[in-house]
């Protein structure tokens with residue numbers, strides 16, 4: 001089979017956050033040509049954030065599906081439970097695991113990321129989990145219910161969310177983080193300290209500056225051996241050591257790939273009939289660099305831009321990034337990107353309450369990012385301010401009784 005541009009569908013590889021939304025937004029744009037959404041996971045496409053939160057905390061399963069199964073035929077979106085194994089750019093078609101081929105007029109890569117595994121000695125033992133899919137989450141929840149001692153390798157967002165859920169399920173929990181502070185790749189030292197203290201106050205043991213060197217036991221893992229020689233008892237281990245973008249298809253068909261599939265501001269890859277969006281896409285930052293983000297906001301906003309372009313409306317991707325995590329009683333929301341640690345920054349902390357505060361980050365007197373702990377009003381205001389690029393200065397934020405929401409109201413009308 002060969003592709004026939006104009007008749008063939010828009011094919012979307014991956015029905016995660018980015019893939020589902022590009023199909024939805026294409027229809028919202030009034031796009032009438034066929035759309036095929038291909039994903040190896042069975043069932044209706046699902047969101048992932050609840051997998052490390054409600055799914056592990058509760059005893060009943062939260063709703064994960066973006067939409068009920070009848071949504072897809074109703075919007076004339078073909079959902080294909082298959083795997084794309086190869087892209088033939090010359091003939092404009094994709095090969096599927098089932099042996100079929102599918103022509104495309106436009107191809108959208110929304111292949112996301114894979115959870116990073118470890119190869120340290122003993123990593124083949126059972127009881128060692130990663131968390132990316134609903135089945136992973138179900139397996140972890142069942143394992144936590146039977147476990148006494150749990151070791152979480154990696155003190156990032158997902159690792160700490162799992163640690164909080166494991167405490168909630170009455171496990172003895174140790175978090176092992178290689179950096180000197182938890183979540184330090186994405187949050188400031190101040191916020192990191194706050195969450196470290198919160199975990200310890202809730203009974204989680206947090207070990208920083210050390211790494212997992214081996215897993216000991218029999219068929220099952222029984223102990224985790226750390227680089228400083230410490231041995232930790234473990235009935236269950238959860239790896240939260242990061243993810244890698246799923247770029248295999250793109251690389252094999254010769255698209256430009258670095259830390260992700262390289263795209264321009266319109267999310268086109270080095271082949272203009274192929275777009276890449278979401279966790280797998282590396283986009284230009286405007287200062288000559290590139291960045292790849294792992295968040296539902298990024299996936300949704302990039303899906304919106306790609307859908308508009310495919311439907312014939314041109315917009316560029318320049319959304320303000322935002323992220324969140326929930327651990328115990330604390331909800332952290334981040335608007336904007338924290339400046340690189342080598343960049344000279346000024347920070348201002350607002351909010352007197354120990355459990356509810358925001359940290360404002362400025363570079364050259366310009367607001368770059370705001371971290372809000374249990375201050376959702378600040379977060380909303382920060383997103384408005386950052387979108388407008390208003391002239392808020394550090395000294396403005398130091399004025400007694402300063403409120404971000406007032407500043408946003410004044411500066412953004």
Ligand code: FAD
Pocket residue numbers: 013014015016017018019038039040041047048049050051052082083084085110111112113131132133158246249277278279280293294295296297299322323324325
């Ligand atoms: P994904 O959602 O990973 O979807 C990619 C899809 O592509 C997958 O379904 C995969 O099966 C499919 N696929 C890959 N290759 C092929 C192929 N060759 N053929 C067919 N199908 C293929 N983000 C937040 O902003 N806030 C949170 O609180 C948050 N919590 C999270 C908690 C967990 C446990 C996880 C795992 C992620 C969390 N994230 C969170 C991140 C967020 O879920 C991702 O950024 C988002 O899902 C990215 O969407 P995506 O479509 O790019 O990738």
